[in-house]
Amino acid sequence: MAYPGSNKKISFPKSVGYALAGIKFSFRERNMKIHGTAAVLVILAGIFFPISKTEWLWILLCIAGMFSLEMVNTAIEKTVDLVTGEYHPLAKAAKDLAAGAVLIYTVYSIIVGMVVFLPKLLEYFI
Numbered sequence: 001m002a003y004p005g006s007n008k009k010i011s012f013p014k015s016v017g018y019a020l021a022g023i024k025f026s027f028r029e030r031n032m033k034i035h036g037t038a039a040v041l042v043i044l045a046g047i048f049f050p051i052s053k054t055e056w057l058w059i060l061l062c063i064a065g066m067f068s069l070e071m072v073n074t075a076i077e078k079t080v081d082l083v084t085g086e087y088h089p090l091a092k093a094a095k096d097l098a099a100g101a102v103l104i105y106t107v108y109s110i111i112v113g114m115v116v117f118l119p120k121l122l123e124y125f126i
């Protein structure tokens with residue numbers, strides 16, 4: 001089945017529409033809902049404490065990066081599932097690599113969150 005318009009140039013507004021559809025689709029995935037919830041909590045924490053402009057930039061880099069990476073991970077999973085429903089070592093490698101990339105960014109984001117919020121939490125509670 002050919003994707004509609006796959007052999008002709010798509011207008012910019014239509015491309016943006018497809019991208020927005022991708023973002024909407026991503027939030028059907030469990031992991032994306034978890035990232036979304038974490039992002040809302042972190043943003044609320046940033047408003048509550050409050051954090052500096054530079055700290056906001058680090059936090060927003062983590063949030064945007066996490067969402068983007070999770071979406072690429074999902075795209076890879078879907079593509080692999082489209083290509084094969086059977087067990088294949090290359091399918092395993094592709095999915096594990098994508099999951100590994102998400103894990104690395106998750107650990108980095110946790111470190112950024114700790115560097116930004118730990119001192120403020122200690123100051124608040126002690």
Ligand SMILES: Nc1ncnc2c1ncn2[C@@H]1O[C@H](COP(=O)(O)OP(=O)(O)OP(=O)(O)O)[C@@H](O)[C@H]1O
Pocket residue numbers: 031077084085086087088089091092095096099
């Ligand atoms: N076709 C396959 N061939 C070999 N191994 C696979 C295949 N499909 C999945 N796997 C293995 O199972 C793991 C889980 O795959 P799955 O597609 O369920 O992703 P997932 O990690 O559950 O994704 P998510 O929880 O983000 O939806 C993969 O990381 C991979 O190791």
